[in-house]
Amino acid sequence: MTLPSTGSFERGVHRLPTRVYFEDTDLTGIVYHANYLRFMERARTEMLRALGIEQQAMMTAGDGYYSVYDLSVTYMAPARLDDVLTVKSCVLQVRAAATVIGQDVWRGTTQLTRGRVTAAWLGMNGRPQRQPRDWARRFTDLLTEATQD
Numbered sequence: 001m002t003l004p005s006t007g008s009f010e011r012g013v014h015r016l017p018t019r020v021y022f023e024d025t026d027l028t029g030i031v032y033h034a035n036y037l038r039f040m041e042r043a044r045t046e047m048l049r050a051l052g053i054e055q056q057a058m059m060t061a062g063d064g065y066y067s068v069y070d071l072s073v074t075y076m077a078p079a080r081l082d083d084v085l086t087v088k089s090c091v092l093q094v095r096a097a098a099t100v101i102g103q104d105v106w107r108g109t110t111q112l113t114r115g116r117v118t119a120a121w122l123g124m125n126g127r128p129q130r131q132p133r134d135w136a137r138r139f140t141d142l143l144t145e146a147t148q149d
Contacts, residue, residue, distance in 0.1 A: 006046045007087075012146025014047040014089040020079050031079040036113050037071070040103045043087035044117065047101075051138045058132070062124050066131075069098060069120040077112045079105070085112070091143040097121050097128040099139050 007016035024035045048055060059065045079085055086106045093100040103115040121131035130136075 006050045007043065009050065009142075011148075012090060012142045012144070014043065014050065014142075016043040016046050016087045016089070018042070018085050018087065020081055020083045020085065022081060024079075025081050029081045031083075033073075033075060036073060036075070036079075036105055036115070039085065039087050039105055040073075040089075040115055040117065043089050043103060044101060044119070047089045051135075051142075053135055053138065059124075063132070064121055064123045064129060066119040067122050068117060070116075070118040072116050074114045075112070076114065077107075077110055079107055079112050083107050090146050091139045092116070094136055094139045094143060096130050096136075099131065099136070 005017060007014050009015075018039055020031055024031050024038075026032045045055075055065060084107070087103060088106060089101055089103045091099060092102045098118050098120040101117045101119065103117060104111055105113040105115075120128050123129045
């Protein structure tokens with residue numbers, strides 16, 4: 001059995017392919033605006049998984065979890081039923097208790113959305129705390145790789 005794609009990295013940018021299904025669309029066959037957030041969430045999860053970051057293990061151990069603190073999305077063009085999309089995710093900033101991730105959805109060479117997500121690291125009490133050092137280092141490495149040219 002083949003596992004779902006975790007995507008791939010290229011110069012610090014994670015790329016996750018996906019397809020638009022009927023359930024993603026409204027009556028006109030256009031992707032419902034909130035479903036772009038689902039695409040972005042899946043891409044962030046797969047980016048972390050590809051980095052070897054095990055969120056569930058940290059939560060189970062009682063160490064904490066990431067939670068969306070801030071989110072913005074600009075819609076530029078619609079996706080439609082059966083479109084093949086790519087969600088591109090890149091680290092924009094690493095803070096002590098949060099990481100800012102840019103996430104754009106593309107159909108081929110056409111950018112459909114531009115997103116920015118701040119994921120805060122919270123202790124099990126729901127309060128912000130420093131994110132795991134090793135994870136922050138991995139994010140910083142991605143940021144450095146993406147800005148080298």
